[in-house]
Amino acid sequence: MYIDLKELKTITLLYVEDDEMTKIQTVSVFEKIFKNIYTASNGEEGLELFKEHKDSIDAIIADLNLPKMTGLKMAEKIHKISQSIPIIFTTAYTDEDILLKAISLNIDSYITKPIKIKDLTESILKYVKIYREKQNLYDTTKALASEMKTTRKDYDQLKDKLDFLEKKIDFYRFLSEQFIAYIKLDNFGIIQNISSEFINIYKYDKADLVGRPISTISNNSSNIQRMMLEVLKKKEAIGFEERFITKDKEELIFHNIIYPLYENENNYASGYIIYQSLQR
CATH class of the missing domain: 3.40.50.2300 (Response regulator)
Known part of the structure; x- marks a missing residue:
């Protein structure tokens, strides 16, 4: 040896x-x-x-x-x-x-x-x-186990933060759903969703509007489409005033804020959301 x-x-x-x-x-x-x-x-x-x-x-x-x-x-x-x-x-x-x-x-x-x-x-x-x-x-x-333990601890802390943020987001989503009127549109201006407050103001049922064009509740849909293009160019929210029509044919003036939605990985807008505040 x-x-x-x-x-x-x-x-x-x-x-x-x-x-x-x-x-x-x-x-x-x-x-x-x-x-x-x-x-x-x-x-x-x-x-x-x-x-x-x-x-x-x-x-x-x-x-x-x-x-x-x-x-x-x-x-x-x-x-x-x-x-x-x-x-x-x-x-x-x-x-x-x-x-x-x-x-x-x-x-x-x-x-x-x-x-x-x-x-x-x-x-x-x-x-x-x-x-x-x-x-x-x-x-x-032992070092790996310690590192895994530390990583697990960090993961648990991040998860707790994420859970808190998700609860926070759910809370804000609940608030916006219940107390803010909004319309969600696809790329072609077809209504995809509406909030509870929107229903309270417009008197429509969700089934009456989902799948219908924005022109169903607006006589000036061309202006809304122009805002859709404008918000894509600027890549930021745009505010504008516009008249909308309720189920009872009442015409109401809203201050609107339109946002592009990016829900996929190709950086193309998948739709739009319009938040509305009724002008008194």
């Missing part, structure tokens, strides 16, 4: 060993290879060091047979804090029950004593790479 020395220099280890001579000898080599080494002499101390430095530790090397807390018990507690941190055991014996227990705890590897630094280094590098890939994936997923 190719060993990337530069990558080894980015790795921080927690090394737990109760044999002082073994620990001194191993650490003297580790310090030349790895970025940083935290050392402990028993399982309890190893657990506390991991809790204190868990954000910087990339892998744990521990003896199976530790005082105060065994290596297995320490690994079990550490995995409750970080399930994916690599743990490699060093052991002077190969007790099958202990090794099976280590496997059940998802221990990454074990190295028999006396330790061969090359074998141990290869194992550390292998499992740290896997651990970092998992962490990168986790961090990326």
